[in-house]
Structure formats: structure tokens, C-alpha cells
Amino acid sequence: MAYNFKSESEVKEYINNLGIEYRFGCYSEKKPEVCHLLADFLESIKKDFEKAGKVYKNNCDEYKYGKSCLKYGTYSLLGRGTKQSDFKQAYDYFEKGCNLEEPDSCLNQALLLITKNDRPDIKQDVIKGMRLLEKACQAKNANACYYLSGMYIVGVKNDTTSNITDVSKADSAKHEEFSVPKNMKKAFEFALEGCNLGNIYSCANLSQMYAKGEGTEKNQELAEKYKSITLEMQKEVQSNKTLSFQEGLNP
Template sequence: MRNLLFFLVAILMAGCAASNTSKANNINADTDFNHKAIQILKPKCEAGNLSACNDLAISYQNLQNHQAAFKIYDKNCKMGYQKSCTNLANIYMYGDQIGLQKDIKKGIEIHKNSCMNNGADSCYYLGEFYRLGRDAKEPDYQSAFDAYSRGCTMGDIASCTNTGGLYELGLGVKKDEYRALQIYKSSCYSGDTSACDNVKRIRGY
């Protein structure tokens, strides 16, 4: 699972069949969890543990303190912690949804730099941006393929699966169903169930 920010609080609102009391209990439990996490993570972050800093920022985001999270991600990214760079870029790209400034250009710039510096998560999100043609842009399958491929070489399984999809459909790269199948099989063995489904579909069972 990606250790990223993206809007974990929304998960708490899922499940229409749950009672209001159950929802409230879940929210209270999550709030309590994040407050306790902050107490544990903050000293570790202050001691220079960049992983703890990133997790601290995620807890702040879960508590809707996005400004505090932004500052931590920004500092962590400048120190070369790529997961924080990815989270920082995503805040820039979708900041208007959480009361912060949106800056697509800045977000893409950070994702590109992170992707080129072994930030596999940024490669994935960069690929998604280009493939889906977000922000009223046309899809750029060549750029999506390049981003996914780079993420795949760094071991990001979702990037590998999407690379296979582009091979299968001939988008951004010459169509090659055999190569797509091999990539899907590798992703399937690594635990990506959607890739397993693609293997079955291509094989016809």
C-alpha cells in the first residue's frame, strides 16, 4: 500500500449501511489514533527521522491540519525524502480540495524531479496525470509510458501493470500483447490482483 496522504479521512465516510453512531465511533477512534501517532512521531521527526516526519505529516492531514503537513513535506522533500516529495506534489496538484493553493505546474515539476531521483510513487502519479489527461489536457500516452516504465524499473507494481496496459493497447508504445502478458504475469506474482485478471482475460479464461 502506498504510504501517501490521499485523503484518508474520506474512507471514514464510506459504507452507507453503517449507523450514524458507528460512523461517529469510527471517526472518534481515528482522531484518537492520529493524536497518539503525533505524540510518538513528533520526537522522532525532531531527532531527524525522515520516515517518521512523513508519517507525522500524514497524521496531521488526517486531522485536517493540512498546513502543518505541507510544511513537513516541503522540508522533508528538500532533504531528499521522495515519499514526502510525492505528497507535496499531490498537495500542489489538488490543494484547492483541502483549502490550500493549487499549482498544477509546481506539482508536476516536483513529481518529475522525484521520479528522476528514485521516487517511484511520483513516477506512478505522473503517469496517471499524463494517461488521464487531467487538468483539461489531452492524454499524453508517450509521457505516461515513460513515467510508468521508470516507476516499474524501481519496483512499483502498479506502474508495471499500467505499463502492460499501454503495451496491450498500443498507447504511447508499439502494441505488443505478448510483452503486456509477461508484465501482467510479473505484477500478478507480486500481488496485483488486477494484473491477474488481465492475465486471465488475455489467455481467455
């Protein structure tokens, strides 16, 4: 049946039928991808975050659908559809999603590990976090590549050296000051990968690296090339306007 989307009544009928179709595909046919679409429908069209969260959670737990694990992890982190945020639960669901090869889940799990916090339920572990970022980057997650590049540009310091009062231990501590030493060669490699995947900040960093000869040979021509790519991306971001799932629809 063809719908006239200029007609409010036909739009409502289309939306209602869409919900029925998703429910049938999820609950009767038990299709994980349709369950995820049902949750998206409940979230975006119905604005029922509590029900959407339950569907995402069940689809992750029962059907091992990585994208739903990612969504429920995000819900847990934000406290969406629940009474309050739960960082440990968010971490656990990001981990499930990552184990199911969902790169955005690996990215979010990594960021929870890398970010310094006072939460006893999530212990900071920069090295494990970077391994997860590498996994996400290898799976073509542009943001993960960008974060890795940035970490290698500045290095990551240990927090333990600041508490050393024994002078005899100070020299050896200096060698362990960085848990991740600055490494411009690796920074360049991850920036290149991030830029190739469309991360604007990676492209900007790449231009600077070529201009200064950091992590690679100095090359002004390539510096200008990646500067132009960055500016073009910036224009595209500013002019790009896309419709969201629910925009223009009245449920």
C-alpha cells in the same frame, strides 16, 4: 508505559505523547523518516492539512525524502491544505519523488504526462510517461505494470493524423498513427509482472490472454489458474477490513 486503549483519557495522553515524540525526532534530531511520520500524524490525527503539507514539503525540499515529495505532490494536485490545486507544482514534486526512487511518484508523474489535457503547463508526452511507468514497474509498482500492459493491449494513437488534409501526406501518416503500437507480447509480460505483484486486473487480463492465445501460447489450464487467482483476490478485497491510522481514536 503501558496504555489502556479502552480509556479515553489514556488514549488522549498516548496521542499527545506521540505528537511530542515526532516533533522532537523531526525538529531536534532532524530525522527525515520521523518528519514524515509527524506529517502523517498532523494529517490523520489532527486533521491539520495545512501544517501537514508544510512538513511534507520541507521534508522533501530539505531532506530529500521521496515519500514526502509524493505526499506533497498529491496535496498540490488535490488542493489539500492549499487554496487551490496546482497541477504543475504537483508534477514537479512527483518528479522530485521519482528522482529519489519513490515508485508511486514515478507512476503519478507518468499519469500526468500520459493523460490528455488542455493544461499549457504540462505537455502531454506519452513516450516519456511510459518510460516512467517502466521505471515504476521495475521498482515493483503493480499499478504501473498494469497501466503499461493496458497501453500495449490497445496501443496509443497520435493526435496529429486527425488534422491532416493533404492527401499526399495521408499514407505516410498512417504509418505514424500509433505513437505506441499494439504489442500483445509486451502486454502479456507486463500483465504477468502486475499479477505477480498482486494487481487483480492484471491477473484478469492474464487469464484472458491465455484463453485466447494473445501475447503467449493458448493454454486453458493457465487461463483457469489465473481466473481462480483473480476470483480469490476479489473475495479477499471484499472481506478485507483494516483499521485506518485514526480509526477508533478520539484526539
